[in-house]
Amino acid sequence: MSPFNRTATASVLYDAPGPRARARYRVFGVLSLIGVAGLLWFVYATLDDKGQFNPALWDVFQYNTVQQRIVDGLLATLEAFGLAAAFSLTLGALLAAGQLSDHKPVRWACTAVVQFFRAMPLLILIVALYYAFFATDPMWALVLGLTLYNGSVQAEIIRSGVNAVPRGQGEAAYALGMRKTQVMASILVPQAVRSMLPSMISQLVVTLKDTSLGFIITYHELLFVGKAIASQPTNSAGFPYIPVVLVIGPIYIALCLLLTALARWIEARGRRGANRRTSTAA
Amino acid sequence: MTESPVEDSISAAAPLVVLSKVNKHYGALHVLQDIDLEIRQGEVVVLIGPSGSGKSTLCRTINRLETIDSGRITIDGHPLPAEGRELARLRTEVGMVFQNFNLFAHKTVLENVVMGQVKVRKVIRSHAEKTARELLDRVGVGAQADKYPAQLSGGQQQRVAIARALAMKPKVMLFDEPTSALDPEMVNEVLEVMRQLAADGMTMVVVTHEMGFARSAANRVLFMADGRIVEQNTPDAFFTAPRSDRAKDFLSKILHH
Numbered sequence: 001m002s003p004f005n006r007t008a009t010a011s012v013l014y015d016a017p018g019p020r021a022r023a024r025y026r027v028f029g030v031l032s033l034i035g036v037a038g039l040l041w042f043v044y045a046t047l048d049d050k051g052q053f054n055p056a057l058w059d060v061f062q063y064n065t066v067q068q069r070i071v072d073g074l075l076a077t078l079e080a081f082g083l084a085a086a087f088s089l090t091l092g093a094l095l096a097a098g099q100l101s102d103h104k105p106v107r108w109a110c111t112a113v114v115q116f117f118r119a120m121p122l123l124i125l126i127v128a129l130y131y132a133f134f135a136t137d138p139m140w141a142l143v144l145g146l147t148l149y150n151g152s153v154q155a156e157i158i159r160s161g162v163n164a165v166p167r168g169q170g171e172a173a174y175a176l177g178m179r180k181t182q183v184m185a186s187i188l189v190p191q192a193v194r195s196m197l198p199s200m201i202s203q204l205v206v207t208l209k210d211t212s213l214g215f216i217i218t219y220h221e222l223l224f225v226g227k228a229i230a231s232q233p234t235n236s237a238g239f240p241y242i243p244v245v246l247v248i249g250p251i252y253i254a255l256c257l258l259l260t261a262l263a264r265w266i267e268a269r270g271r272r273g274a275n276r277r278t279s280t281a282a
Numbered sequence: 283m284t285e286s287p288v289e290d291s292i293s294a295a296a297p298l299v300v301l302s303k304v305n306k307h308y309g310a311l312h313v314l315q316d317i318d319l320e321i322r323q324g325e326v327v328v329l330i331g332p333s334g335s336g337k338s339t340l341c342r343t344i345n346r347l348e349t350i351d352s353g354r355i356t357i358d359g360h361p362l363p364a365e366g367r368e369l370a371r372l373r374t375e376v377g378m379v380f381q382n383f384n385l386f387a388h389k390t391v392l393e394n395v396v397m398g399q400v401k402v403r404k405v406i407r408s409h410a411e412k413t414a415r416e417l418l419d420r421v422g423v424g425a426q427a428d429k430y431p432a433q434l435s436g437g438q439q440q441r442v443a444i445a446r447a448l449a450m451k452p453k454v455m456l457f458d459e460p461t462s463a464l465d466p467e468m469v470n471e472v473l474e475v476m477r478q479l480a481a482d483g484m485t486m487v488v489v490t491h492e493m494g495f496a497r498s499a500a501n502r503v504l505f506m507a508d509g510r511i512v513e514q515n516t517p518d519a520f521f522t523a524p525r526s527d528r529a530k531d532f533l534s535k536i537l538h539h
Contacts, residue, residue, distance in 0.1 A: 168384035171347055172443075176398035176450060177374030179367070186401065191388050 052242040060240055061247065066229055073225030074251060080139055080211045080221060084146035085204055091147055092154025097184065099159050110155075117152040123213055125149060130217040138219040142211065150207045157199045161192030194267075201263035205256050212252075222248055296359075298323045298454055298485050299344060304353030306339060313339050314350070315509040321454070326486045328496040328517070331506035332532060337489045340506070341458050344487065345376040358453060374402055377447030377455040381462050383439040385431035385446070391418065392427040395446045403450060410449075417445040421475050437468030441475055454485040461492055473499075493536065497521055505529045 017025060047053060060066055098110030117125070126145035134141035165188050173183040193200070215224035226248040230241045299321040306314040313336045321327050329337040342348040343355060346362055346369060355362040357376065363369040385394050395414035399405040405413070418424040421441040423434070431439055440460055447455060457476065461469045473495050480486055480499045490496065496503050496517055503520040505513040507528045513520065521537075524530045 166382075166384075168380055168382050169386060172378070172380060172384035172386070172446075174370075175345055175347065175373055175376075175378035175380075176446070177370045177372075177402040178398070179370050182401055186397070187386055194388065 047242055051238065057238070057240040057243050060229060060232070061243070069225050069229065070222070070247070070251075073220060073222040076139070076214075076219065077208075077211050077221040077223075078255075080142050080146070080214060080219070081208045083143045084150065084207050084211065087143065087147040088150035088154055088207060089200075091151030092158055093189075095151060095155035096158035096162065099155065100162060100184070102180065114152040114155050117148045118156065120149065122146070122149045122210055123216065126213055126217060138214065138217040141217055142214040142219050142221075145213075146207055146210055150203060150210075153203050153206075154200060157196050157203065158189070158192060161196035161199075162188045164195065165191045197263060197267055201259060205259055208255055208259065209252065222251060296323060297321065298325075298358055299487070300354075300356045301340075301343075302354050304340075304343065304350050304355060306336075306343065306348065306350045313509050314343070317353070317511060319504070319511065321485065321487060324483045324485055325501045326480045326484075326488065326499055327502050327504060328500040329487065329489045329504050329506060330491070330493070330496060330532075331504075331512075335506040336509040337504075337506045338458050341456050341487055341489045344454075344456055345373050345378055347378070370402070374398075374450045375453045377450060377452035379440070379443050379447055379455065379457045379460045381459040383431070383436070383443045383463070385439055385442055387431055390428055390430055391423065391434070391442050394431065394442060395449050398446065399449050413449055414445070417448050418442070421445045422471070435468060436464045437471045440464065440468075440472045444472075444475055444479070448479075454487065455479065457486065457488040457490070459489050459491070461490065491536075493521070505532070507532070 051057075095110050095114055098106050099114065101107050101110070122145060125148060126141055129145050130138055130141035134144075162184070169187055169191065170183055173187045178186075211221055212223040214221045215227060218224065226244045230239055230244040233239055297320040299319070301317050301319040304314055304317040304319075305312070317340060319327075319340075329341065331337050339348050343350050344357070344362075346364075357372060360372070363372055385391075386397065389397065392411065392414055395417060396407070396410045399410035399413060400407055403410075415424060415427060418427055421444055423438050423441050423445070426434055426438060426442070431442070434442065444455075444460075460476070461472050464472065469492065473492060476486070476488070476495065477499050488495070488500070498517075500517045502514055503517050504511050505520065505524070505526070505528070513524065513526045513529050515525075520529070521533065524533055
């Protein structure tokens with residue numbers, strides 16, 4: 001079965017190349033390589049022109065206080081992300097349950113909330129919350145904004161996941177005499193979460209990156225700290241913008257990779273036998 | 283032909299499932315038309331008929347997986363509840379086996395059989411597991427208890443589904459085309475379990491295209507066409523001398539290849 005599947009998938013996506021196609025691909029490969037190398041050289045040359053690779057610009061990272069500020073910024077980012085992730089998943093589950101409710105008013109209310117906060121630009125939400133309620137405590141404006149927006153998106157993901165579980169799964173559970181809450185909690189949601197995990201984790205990655213919007217409302221997270229460091233001319237070499245990007249950027253990338261690795265681990269753990277072959281193949 | 287003692291006791295028993303004047307529409311399609319049906323304790327009723335005749339729908343109305351537009355369904359003297367706890371309780375009394383097995387894909391075979399007992403019947407887990415293992419042994423898949431449904435063949439999955447339904451100790455079992463999704467060589471292992479169940483006195487409603495099963499295990503054959511019960515009789519009488527033209531036509535199509 002599995003080797004069959006592999007060839008089937010491969011040939012659906014594209015034909016195995018013949019000798020002329022292979023030669024053509026080699027030419028494309030070399031041309032792309034030259035193109036990418038040229039682009040990289042252009043980036044390097046432009047930055048070098050502006051003196052961004054001047055070693056003196058990197059001096060700033062040797063100060064303990066600067067290092068400490070970066071660590072503090074990282075912790076602040078993680079704190080906002082941790083809270084927003086936990087709250088948005090909870091809110092998402094609640095809103096999804098509401099959207100799938102048998103009671104029309106509940107369904108409508110939850111759908112309205114989801115549509116509103118999903119459509120609202122996150123930045124506007126955060127700025128509004130900051131000026132309206134949290135002027136002294138920007139973290140909660142950020143966390144609440146992220147929760148409302150990402151919770152709505154997570155709700156849509158969970159809802160569509162539940163709807164995508166084969167209908168027979170729910171019917172079989174009802175036929176055993178389970179109540180709706182039991183069917184949801186023990187049959188539909190576990191299967192939905194399993195199949196929707198990649199989407200949910202991608203949304204968590206978005207949540208993580210969007211914590212950087214906190215710098216606009218003066219929340220001292222990673223980007224705020226980076227900007228502060230970059231805007232201090234520490235010596236004659238000027239503003240260390242590029243060095244800061246080269247330090248802060250990889251930290252974000254590393255965090256996202258960690259999240260993705262976590263997702264892959266959970267997925268592998270959850271796969272154990274279930275759904276390797278669709279049980280409803282008729 | 284003399285009546286066997288089993289058939290005697292069936293005809294004497296009180297009706298367990300009663301449908302009277304049941305109607306259902308799917309939009310313009312009148313899928314069930316004035317269905318009257320009494321199923322007695324211990325009786326095995328086989329529903330046959332061309333596709334689209336309403337036999338699956340009829341089967342699914344008995345535990346209210348399909349709602350009806352008018353008419354009345356009673357089970358063991360009680361009208362079928364419309365919703366809520368009463369409906370859930372009634373459904374535990376009515377076991378259901380689906381065409382596509384519908385085993386819970388994220389649970390092991392054992393857990394599939396344990397779950398309903400623990401969550402619905404509130405049986406203690408150790409007891410439920412014991413019952414589950416006995417039932418799995420009875421349907422011949424005891425060795426697969428710790429596997430996931432996707433790792434089993436279709437025939438094995440369907441036998442697990444039967445065990446899962448039996449674990450609720452139902453009064454009546456509904457089979458909605460239980461062998462239609464199976465590879466031909468697996469049909470018999472499932473039918474054998476069903477024959478055994480029938481011999482043990484389970485009340486059964488079976489929608490099927492397996493005429494051999496209808497002949498050998500049914501007490502009564504119902505022939506449905508266009509939303510009506512066109513003809514009902516003992517299997518012998520129905521298969522050897524169908525009365526209606528629709529049934530003659532249907533049988534001539536399926537029996538002479």
